[in-house]
Amino acid sequence: MSKRVGTWLYQNGGGDVIEKRITAKLEEREIRVLNGLNLRNAFAKKGRIVCNGHIMEELDLFFSYNAGQQTQYQMYLYEAISRVIPTINNYQAFALTEDKFKTNHILRQNGIVTPDYKLYHRDDVTELKKILNLWGGKMVYKPTDGWGGVGLVKIENEQALEMIIPFLNQTDIRYFYVERLIDYDNSDWRIDIVNGKFIASYGRKAGNGDWRTNISSGGSIIFREPNDEVVNLALKATQVTGLEIAGVDIIYDREKEEYVVLEVNGIPAFATPEQEKMGLNFNDKKIDAIVELISEKV
Numbered sequence: 001m002s003k004r005v006g007t008w009l010y011q012n013g014g015g016d017v018i019e020k021r022i023t024a025k026l027e028e029r030e031i032r033v034l035n036g037l038n039l040r041n042a043f044a045k046k047g048r049i050v051c052n053g054h055i056m057e058e059l060d061l062f063f064s065y066n067a068g069q070q071t072q073y074q075m076y077l078y079e080a081i082s083r084v085i086p087t088i089n090n091y092q093a094f095a096l097t098e099d100k101f102k103t104n105h106i107l108r109q110n111g112i113v114t115p116d117y118k119l120y121h122r123d124d125v126t127e128l129k130k131i132l133n134l135w136g137g138k139m140v141y142k143p144t145d146g147w148g149g150v151g152l153v154k155i156e157n158e159q160a161l162e163m164i165i166p167f168l169n170q171t172d173i174r175y176f177y178v179e180r181l182i183d184y185d186n187s188d189w190r191i192d193i194v195n196g197k198f199i200a201s202y203g204r205k206a207g208n209g210d211w212r213t214n215i216s217s218g219g220s221i222i223f224r225e226p227n228d229e230v231v232n233l234a235l236k237a238t239q240v241t242g243l244e245i246a247g248v249d250i251i252y253d254r255e256k257e258e259y260v261v262l263e264v265n266g267i268p269a270f271a272t273p274e275q276e277k278m279g280l281n282f283n284d285k286k287i288d289a290i291v292e293l294i295s296e297k298v
């Protein structure tokens, strides 16, 4: 019997076209593809998770690639499915990289340079003042599960800290996660890795007046030649997190004169049609590597 793979890919920004291309290439290899398996529509009973009429546990693999729409319910089912069939990314690594603290923590344990960080219980808010001084008066508050630069707060003096504390106290967060503010030129590298191999290198620069490089915060794409240092750093960070597909964000610390891994993304976007027109042309290579990866795993 031929192998069957279920997928759920983002459809905006050219994702629909990527989905078609991946599907065609898998079918060339006699792998049947069921697209659109949005776990939002799934339910579980009698030892099975059913999505759009298909039993998830009977698939040979589930490929989940939809960053914007992942809800707690979907993550919950993703985990349950991953206990029975292979998923890409594997759930464990994906869940890890959804959390900024846990990711930074494990990268550090493995000797990878990341921003200095601290995690505190919410009651230890006075500690934030000490650490602000220790870090030269500058830090970044980050929600551990955020994306797109949303919710990040740059704290550059004690007054700014005094202002944010009452706000934080009103929320129901259990802890504070803060990082040292890295002195960089407001641009970054995004290194794409699939199946332990380098796929692409590009970058982003922050929009006018912003310090965050996220496109959704006004940043824009820049072309960036890879160098051995950033590529090896990205390969190592990917390996430590255990992701099969990763986009590693790296910035250059001007003060310490070293590269720093900021983030490891489990669903790095393909180039959009507009970006492809600009000359960002890694989609073919990435599609081929993903098709190869899926073929290996089923």
Ligand SMILES: Nc1ncnc2c1ncn2[C@@H]1O[C@H](COP(=O)(O)OP(=O)(O)O)[C@@H](O)[C@H]1O
Residues within 6 Å of the ligand: 100, 115, 140, 142, 146, 147, 148, 149, 150, 152, 179, 180, 181, 182, 183, 188, 211, 212, 213, 214, 249, 262, 263
């Ligand atoms: N410690 C830091 N020092 C300096 N800039 C940072 C730091 N952390 C994040 N940034 C900036 O903010 C952006 C968003 O932060 P990031 O941790 O990647 O969260 P998100 O998941 O929202 O993208 C980064 O791309 C970078 O431009």
Ligand SMILES: [Mg+2]
Residues within 6 Å of the ligand: 148, 149, 214, 249, 263
């Ligand atoms: Mg980021």
